[in-house]
Amino acid sequence: MPRGSSPIVRRQRLGVELRRLRETTGLTGEQVVERVGWAAKSKLSRLENGRSRPDLADVLDLLDLYQVRGRDRDQLVAIARDAGNTRGWLRAYPVMTQRQRGYAELEAGSARIREYGLGVVPGLLQTPDYARVRILSSWPLSEQAGPVAPVPAQRPGAGPVAEPPAPQEPDTEVAARLARQTILTRSPDPPCYEAVLDEQALTGRGAPDDVRAGQLAHLAALASLPNVTIRVLLRDAPVAQHFVPYTGFSIYHFPDPEDPETVAVETLARELVLTDRNSVERYARVFGWLSEAALDPVRSRSWISSLVG
Known part of the structure; x- marks a missing residue:
């Protein structure tokens, strides 16, 4: 089993970065949820607190809203992929609970x-x-x-x-x-x-x-x-x-x-x-x-x- 990224740590890091980006733009959580059109207001909170497996489409919506481009965007997309790679990570173990x-x-x-x-x-x-x-x-x-x-x-x-x-x-x-x-x-x-x-x-x-x-x-x-x-x-x-x-x-x-x-x-x-x-x-x-x-x-x-x- 080769060493990979830790999904739980990547979720935490992604959440910190998304919170920083939102605060930099001066938007409140409610404003973000309204602009990206999410039905559940708790989705952003769970992402920023690293409490949920991120959906890449949701992360891309946020990066578009925050106008993140270039190398920074590529890095955050890679982190989001690692954070959501639960199935790939679990395949390395014969059994897990x-x-x-x-x-x-x-x-x-x-x-x-x-x-x-x-x-x-x-x-x-x-x-x-x-x-x-x-x-x-x-x-x-x-x-x-x-x-x-x-x-x-x-x-x-x-x-x-x-x-x-x-x-x-x-x-x-x-x-x-x-x-x-x-x-x-x-x-x-x-x-x-x-x-x-x-x-x-x-x-x-x-x-x-x-x-x-x-x-x-x-x-x-x-x-x-x-x-x-x-x-x-x-x-x-x-x-x-x-x-x-x-x-x-x-x-x-x-x-x-x-x-x-x-x-x-x-x-x-x-x-x-x-x-x-x-x-x-x-x-x-x-x-x-x-x-x-x-x-x-x-x-x-x-x-x-x-x-x-």
């Missing part, structure tokens, strides 16, 4: 991924047995407040408000999570992947002993990949000025410098997707603190291998 899809969209277009696992091992590193335990553990909550796939924020830097999708069967969810993991070994251009794993994620109550043993062996093997770096943060290691992270998180960096670096934070009921620069820089700084406090990659691999033994 709505619950996994938002993360897969972010991961597939990433050049670099940094993750911190506080209480559990991140999804890209999980074995099938470990993934099944994690998915089943939250199954009783799925009808009330099940996790949802990340979606772009309503406004820059804000969290999503989409209703949780209906979960698939556990076997399907596990298969979709494993499908996401193929990016670590894809050829060409696998992402540079870095993870800081808290000791409690590796020795705590996240899985039964036999499942955890298999997970540790899997991590030791993954750490040998040239594009994968794993660090272990021991429970008594001070982080910066005794900073305590609130949650695990993921940071995604994309090859196009104009695509916003993105942070995803998983919560019980919603996944927060942050793209505003201040928030992203805060998480990047925290990841730096965690990396400095953790064991180096060689010692981390030895530590994990000793647990396997």
